Amino acid sequence: MVTDNKKSGRRSGKARGRLLPLVFIGPHLILFSVFVLFPILYGLVISFTKWDLIGTPEWVGLANYKEILFNMESTYHKDFVAGLKNTVMFVALNVPVSILVPLGFALLLHIKAKGSKVFQSVYYLPTLFSISAVGIMWMQMLNKRFGLVSIFGIKKALTITNPWMWIMLIIMSVWWTMGTNMVIYQAALGGVSKDLYESAALDGASGFQKIRYIALPSIRFQLLYTLVITVAGSFNVYGQPLMLTQQGTGGAPKITVLIMTITNLAFGSGQSIAGMASAMAVILGVFILVVSLIQFRLTTKED
């Protein structure tokens, strides 16, 4: 009897042991399932339908994908290609700058000069603003007639003319988002042993060499992590070009990225074209997934 109790106690203890991790990850799992996994699966299903979000969805199989990818005359194909082109352009321009600029600031702050905490807060602050506020601020600042730039005699519409609109878009994006990467790099740099720097100094290494051969290799994983999330985030760009590159109040943005096309299809002024929008979103998702996998693969290879 006692043995049975012991056995069952051990069994229930084992069961508890098995269940305990679930308790820990449970809340996150629930939130992840409700807000991420289910919407992804739901979106995937919608992409095979014709649906206005109100009536009954009509199953159309791969028709939406065929239209987007292969019907050259279709508005959806043209919009998809144009949106993807601009999105890829944004990723190509934004990612290197969004890695290098915060890294530079993190290295500067790592010197811990007087007032570095204040600067850290100031650099991080824009990350807390909404994109609407950031967009309005930059639009006003870059207004050639009434804005800050007009004081310096700039008479060019910087937010709607090439190549300035791209340059301004990247500057604004980096200004807005650099805080997150900067903090990650700062934390990583803080974890690098001082002994390494001291040894290097004894060997006569210059400041640049210390960065090149000690700091950067030591924070390699953080750099790779931020590279992956910055690439994924950049593919999802929406608010920055929408706010900054409008042709005047209420005008269409000069730079149309893919998420804008998707949003306009699903939530434009007319009936929702949710099926087509979902199909575009799925294609974009696959694109991001492939790029992320390649990045991971390259990382693993180097390891």
Next chain:
Amino acid sequence: MMRKKIGKAGLSLCMAAMLAAGALTGCGGSAEEEAQTPENAAAEDMTEGAAEDVTEAASGDEIEFWNFFTGPDGDNMKVLVDGFNATNPAYRIKNVTMASGDLYTKIPTVVNSGEGIPDLTIVDVARIPMFYEQGLLESMASVMENAPEVKKENYNALVWDTGTFDGEQYAVPLDMGVIGVAYNKDLVEQYAPGVLDDNLITIDEIKEIIPKASADGIVTVPVSFFGYEQALALAKQEGGDLFKDENTPNINSPEFTKAVQTLKDIVDLGGCSEEGEENLQLFMAGEAIFCPDGVWDANALNAIEGLNWGITNSLCYNTDTFYNFSNSNQFVMLKNDKRSDEKEKVIADFLEYVRVNALEWARSGQVPASSAADDEAEYAAMNQHFFVSAPEMEESIRFNNYKYSGYANDAIGKVFGDILFGHTDLEEGLAQAQKQAEDNIAQNQ
């Protein structure tokens, strides 16, 4: 050791529980926050008595009223809601204000789930035929039965008709957001004396003004701002409509092509502002003689010290005929089995209250759809009263309210600026917009 483990596990569990609870309260809180908008808070500050009423209302059943009056017009709507609630109705109005994009995104969600459907909603006139076709709208027959004065005779007839389908009323209009041409009286005196004697600005007159004004660095008329509505008005004068029939867009019609070409000519002659300008700011700064604009900007323009302005009809080819295109905010009831007859009676009382107190809504800058305030001296002194000051003005108002006008508006909006400023060929751009609208309509058939 064991105690340490239990302690760590307990702490983790507490944190997990807090996370879950936080998430749940977060969900609950967000709904509360939506109802408690800054407009609500501002209006509560305005009258202490009303604030007490609002507090009492929280415990009773309410009529949930969704609207998108997030700007200063939200204060005027709050005054109307508070004024109505102060009459102690059986159900009090709960004023839920949100951005229009959020409102239109939420509607399919609540309708599909059948939960949280608002009792009363403000919808723009352009969406009403679409909502009617989608079967989202409840007839207003019961409301009109309970409030007999809520009838066509007491409203601008044209705007009233936008809510009529198959002889039945599905929307009650609140206002008309007419888009005309604002003008700077001092600059008109200087560069275009006598042009407004007939309240009409013809294209030929504009072309005559341009050289004089641009010589002084003054913009004649920034047609890139609300230029689409000017193009619609011009096309309408030539007999062109945006749709040939319910399902066929008419974007690349000769009439609309000519209208856009006319505006492009103004740009090419140097009468418009440069691309990307903040045109309303330009007008406010006294650097533009005319500016296409909606009446709702009246309060913003009034706030500019020294700006002596008025508003007149949209641009026209000649003085034989003219049109003014308009938006309109309208009250609708989304289909909801849970809405009781008693609630519909209170909704009727509220709409009657809004109809009678149209002057308060006129203070927001809009042209009230109800004619109750038309003869009020305070309203007559407002610039937007121009559009109800004579029968020909009232009859000139048109609404872009086709079943698929949303598609046409989006498609034209995408190319309009590029056509005006020469980045896209006119015919190519309009053909592209036509194709986009056709493709989108095909998705709904």
